Amino acid sequence: MDSLTIAAIATPVGMGGIGIIRISGADALPIARSVFIRAAAPDDGGERTALPPVPESHRFYHGYIRASETDRILDEVLLVLMRAPRSYTREDVVEIHAHAGPAALRAILNLVLKQGARLAGPGEFTRRAFLNGRIDLTQAEGVMDMISAQTDRSLDIATAQLRGGLGDAVAAIREPLSRILAHTEAAIDFPEDVGEEIDADDLLRALTRRVIRPLETLAERYEDGHILRDGLSVVVAGRPNVGKSSLMNVLLRQDRAIVTPIPGTTRDTLEEQLSIRGIPVMLSDTAGLHETSDPVEKIGIERACARLEAAELVLFMTDAGLPPTEQDHAICQMIRHKPVIWVINKVDLVEKPFVPNIPDEWAAWPRIGISARHGDGIDALRDLIAETVLTSSLECESVVIPNLRHRVAIEESLASLREAVSGIDAGMPFELVNIDVREAFDRLGDILGITVREDVLDHIFSNFCIGK
Ligand SMILES: Nc1nc2c(c(=O)[nH]1)N(C=O)[C@@H](CNc1ccc(C(=O)N[C@@H](CCC(=O)O)C(=O)O)cc1)CN2
Ligand SMILES: Nc1nc2c(ncn2[C@@H]2O[C@H](COP(=O)(O)OP(=O)(O)OP(=O)(O)O)[C@@H](O)[C@H]2O)c(=O)[nH]1
Numbered sequence: 387m388d389s390l391t392i393a394a395i396a397t398p399v400g401m402g403g404i405g406i407i408r409i410s411g412a413d414a415l416p417i418a419r420s421v422f423i424r425a426a427a428p429d430d431g432g433e434r435t436a437l438p439p440v441p442e443s444h445r446f447y448h449g450y451i452r453a454s455e456t457d458r459i460l461d462e463v464l465l466v467l468m469r470a471p472r473s474y475t476r477e478d479v480v481e482i483h484a485h486a487g488p489a490a491l492r493a494i495l496n497l498v499l500k501q502g503a504r505l506a507g508p509g510e511f512t513r514r515a516f517l518n519g520r521i522d523l524t525q526a527e528g529v530m531d532m533i534s535a536q537t538d539r540s541l542d543i544a545t546a547q548l549r550g551g552l553g554d555a556v557a558a559i560r561e562p563l564s565r566i567l568a569h570t571e572a573a574i575d576f577p578e579d580v581g582e583e584i585d586a587d588d589l590l591r592a593l594t595r596r597v598i599r600p601l602e603t604l605a606e607r608y609e610d611g612h613i614l615r616d617g618l619s620v621v622v623a624g625r626p627n628v629g630k631s632s633l634m635n636v637l638l639r640q641d642r643a644i645v646t647p648i649p650g651t652t653r654d655t656l657e658e659q660l661s662i663r664g665i666p667v668m669l670s671d672t673a674g675l676h677e678t679s680d681p682v683e684k685i686g687i688e689r690a691c692a693r694l695e696a697a698e699l700v701l702f703m704t705d706a707g708l709p710p711t712e713q714d715h716a717i718c719q720m721i722r723h724k725p726v727i728w729v730i731n732k733v734d735l736v737e738k739p740f741v742p743n744i745p746d747e748w749a750a751w752p753r754i755g756i757s758a759r760h761g762d763g764i765d766a767l768r769d770l771i772a773e774t775v776l777t778s779s780l781e782c783e784s785v786v787i788p789n790l791r792h793r794v795a796i797e798e799s800l801a802s803l804r805e806a807v808s809g810i811d812a813g814m815p816f817e818l819v820n821i822d823v824r825e826a827f828d829r830l831g832d833i834l835g836i837t838v839r840e841d842v843l844d845h846i847f848s849n850f851c852i853g854k
């Protein structure tokens with residue numbers, strides 16, 4: 387990566403009150419100077435002036451952006467300089483706060499680029515913050531999650547990560563591991579000095595207690611983090627016509643799915659993201675499950691089954707006015723190992739829902755009567771979903787493992803540590819054990835971005851938006 391000064395529009399495209407152009411690098415100030423003139427301040431005798439030779443850091447200057455060739459004023463702006471290292475990237479940063487409008491901002495950006503800045507790549511400001519040591523890689527990833535967070539809970543996770551929660555947890559495990567590593571390496575390099583002193587039992591105890599167990603605890607939190615980040619996969623399943631699509635619509639508060647009295651209305655799987663009591667949910671409506679010879683319906687039902695396989699919570703729906711059928715029992719066979727809420731729909735049609743001698747499995751599921759058509763019981767259903775999710779898997783702690791990259795690194799680290807342990811148990815020489823310990827240590831370094839490869843960095847930051 388080059389060390390050129392970079393620039394980009396930092397605010398969203400579109401119309402808004404204010405838009406910000408951000409410039410970072412050694413030339414940020416000279417570039418800003420060449421495009422900016424200060425507004426006439428009364429105590430300057432009404433003269434427009436250039437920026438002072440040494441502008442104050444973190445102070446707003448009021449003025450204009452001027453194209454030097456044409457002398458044309460492009461916009462009235464506020465400009466702020468943040469002197470290295472007291473800036474987001476730890477380089478000199480200049481922000482131009484202009485009127486937001488796609489054309490206006492682009493014109494200013496073009497001017498800045500003409501003065502020698504390069505257009506920033508996706509996430510490049512944050513990448514520089516990382517490379518210059520202001521934040522670790524998990525914090526950089528937290529920045530990204532923060533931007534894409536759509537619900538309060540995913541926001542909580544991103545904020546914790548941004549503050550360094552995960553990074554600190556990993557660093558706290560990496561630290562004792564580094565001491566163990568130093569020890570085993572010394573044993574190799576100077577066997578006559580320390581070789582005798584290393585006690586295999588002590589080593590095993592330290593590895594297990596200080597490293598392996600804390601790492602295992604951290605790994606367990608991945609699932610929770612993933613749910614809060616990508617949304618819990620909730621699938622509505624049941625026979626045709628029980629009201630699945632109606633429930634989808636009422637939960638989404640919009641007419642998303644087609645609803646008709648004709649069984650077999652929903653043919654394909656529909657999927658929408660929503661927030662239920664602050665929990666991000668990916669909700670799927672599926673084709674009614676039953677035996678059919680219709681080839682289109684068949685495909686829809688196959689898709690529904692595939693979706694059910696992957697579901698993290700199933701809303702199993704029956705019709706309050708109808709007795710359970712063979713079909714219902716077949717569906718239950720499919721979902722019996724999953725968390726299920728039994729949703730009895732159309733309670734508006736009956737005095738009492740139809741629940742005669744149901745199988746044990748059904749009886750064990752939390753059950754709720756609703757009317758998807760009239761909205762009865764929907765709030766209670768939302769509560770029940772949140773409660774089921776929170777009590778079954780999600781214990782939202784401040785430190786969770788939110789992405790696959792982290793999980794893979796932790797799993798690899800654990801695998802190497804277990805190798806090391808069995809090596810020590812088997813009385814292998816430290817030279818060999820040390821290879822595994824070093825490997826485990828490096829995988830933890832990957833999480834923080836200490837030992838991570840350039841192409842991995844490219845991949846992570848390519849998911850960012852330009853200007854961040
Ligand atoms: N106008 C503006 N608003 C913004 C940002 C920005 O870059 N510009 N941010 C961009 O994401 C966020 C705020 N995050 C920031 C994080 C660190 C530093 C920073 O300058 N840190 C230095 C020095 C801090 C100090 O002296 O107080 C450091 O930590 O070394 C700035 C912004 C959100 N709002
Ligand atoms: N009375 C009453 N009718 C309902 C209720 N919920 C849905 N319906 C009606 O039941 C019929 C079927 O509803 P859908 O939501 O299309 O049912 P579905 O389960 O998606 O049906 P398929 O897509 O064919 O599997 C429609 O006529 C709805 O208006 C309810 O709570 N009460």
Ligand SMILES: [Mg+2]
Nearest residue numbers: 630631651652
């Ligand atoms: Mg439907």
